[in-house]
Amino acid sequence: MSNIFKPYQASADLFKILAHPARLTILSILRDGEQCVCHIEAMLKLRQAYISQHLKVLKDAGIVSVRRDGWNMYYHITCPEVFVVIDTMFALSGHPEPIPHAHSNANCPCPKCHPEAGLPVSRQVIHSSE
Amino acid sequence: MSNIFKPYQASADLFKILAHPARLTILSILRDGEQCVCHIEAMLKLRQAYISQHLKVLKDAGIVSVRRDGWNMYYHITCPEVFVVIDTMFALSGHPEPIPHAHSNANCPCPKCHPEAGLPVSRQVIHSSE
DNA sequence: TGAATATATTCGACATTCCGAATATGATTA
DNA sequence: TAATCATATTCGGAATGTCGAATATATTCA
Numbered sequence: 001m002s003n004i005f006k007p008y009q010a011s012a013d014l015f016k017i018l019a020h021p022a023r024l025t026i027l028s029i030l031r032d033g034e035q036c037v038c039h040i041e042a043m044l045k046l047r048q049a050y051i052s053q054h055l056k057v058l059k060d061a062g063i064v065s066v067r068r069d070g071w072n073m074y075y076h077i078t079c080p081e082v083f084v085v086i087d088t089m090f091a092l093s094g095h096p097e098p099i100p101h102a103h104s105n106a107n108c109p110c111p112k113c114h115p116e117a118g119l120p121v122s123r124q125v126i127h128s129s130e
Numbered sequence: 131m132s133n134i135f136k137p138y139q140a141s142a143d144l145f146k147i148l149a150h151p152a153r154l155t156i157l158s159i160l161r162d163g164e165q166c167v168c169h170i171e172a173m174l175k176l177r178q179a180y181i182s183q184h185l186k187v188l189k190d191a192g193i194v195s196v197r198r199d200g201w202n203m204y205y206h207i208t209c210p211e212v213f214v215v216i217d218t219m220f221a222l223s224g225h226p227e228p229i230p231h232a233h234s235n236a237n238c239p240c241p242k243c244h245p246e247a248g249l250p251v252s253r254q255v256i257h258s259s260e
Numbered sequence: 261t262g263a264a265t266a267t268a269t270t271c272g273a274c275a276t277t278c279c280g281a282a283t284a285t286g287a288t289t290a
Numbered sequence: 291t292a293a294t295c296a297t298a299t300t301c302g303g304a305a306t307g308t309c310g311a312a313t314a315t316a317t318t319c320a
Contacts, residue, residue: 005151008220010223011220012150012151012154015148015149016146016149020142020307037266045134048266053269055268071264071267072266082222086141088214092212095137166297167298178296179279181297265317270311271311272312274308275307276306277306282301284298290294
């Protein structure tokens with residue numbers, strides 16, 4: 001492509017990665033520590049494959065990495081600097097400060113959130129919150 | 131779309147605007163003051179219509195505004211806060227500080243750069259720089 | 261080994277963006 | 291008014307992104 005664009009190509013590419021609300025939401029969930037896919041799934045109530053696709057984009061961009069633990073894949077942030085960009089943009093678009101990620105352990109079936117951690121999610125008892 | 135994304139939609143939209151090297155380059159030119167389209171054209175050596183298309187995107191997003199002066203349209207930044215985001219991203223992608231925009235007046239035929247300002251560009255004498 | 265589980269990949273339809281070519285618009289000068 | 295000038299818009303094809311459905315993979319348990 002045009003040679004003039006060269007210095008801004010990398011920035012533009014990274015902006016493109018951030019230009020999707022699903023990915024921004026996923027990053028906000030990973031922000032305060034690693035989470036497995038099923039946790040993200042439970043939080044966002046979105047299809048697993050859909051989340052996996054976005055996680056792949058983030059991973060290919062070097063923003064997150066994965067660690068396997070038994071059945072589960074735990075994703076974590078490897079480039080926390082992106083949050084400086086994201087927070088600035090978030091403030092710019094009307095939000096004074098980042099939204100804290102509410103870990104609603106009660107409704108999340110993943111082994112990290114659930115008391116009976118380690119059991120297959122399908123065998124865990126979901127505690128109704130009332 | 132999904133309700134969960136709502137808080138991040140505006141941020142994602144703005145990221146999308148910034149996710150193009152041509153637009154980042156144009157913004158860097160406008161950074162230190164308004165410029166007419168033909169100045170941008172001369173700096174980037176790109177087709178006029180192409181630049182106009184990107185300027186429209188930036189204008190629709192509320193990042194720049196236009197002022198007419200005779201034949202020329204002068205664009206200027208109306209949302210300088212975006213540079214906080216851009217600079218942060220630029221630093222993140224390997225550049226310690228923003229690239230200063232070199233106004234090479236000698237080669238730019240626009241009325242703002244040229245000594246015989248006010249004449250149609252086509253009638254101006256381009257001073258070779260040697 | 262085979263079934264169950266969490267997650268990943270592939271495929272395809274659809275939407276959007278990119279960008280060149282051609283043309284239109286609106287201001288200015290003769 | 292007609293020609294000229296800077297800039298804008300429209301159109302269309304190619305490339306890319308989105309996202310659902312189906313399927314594949316790797317791990318663990320029985």
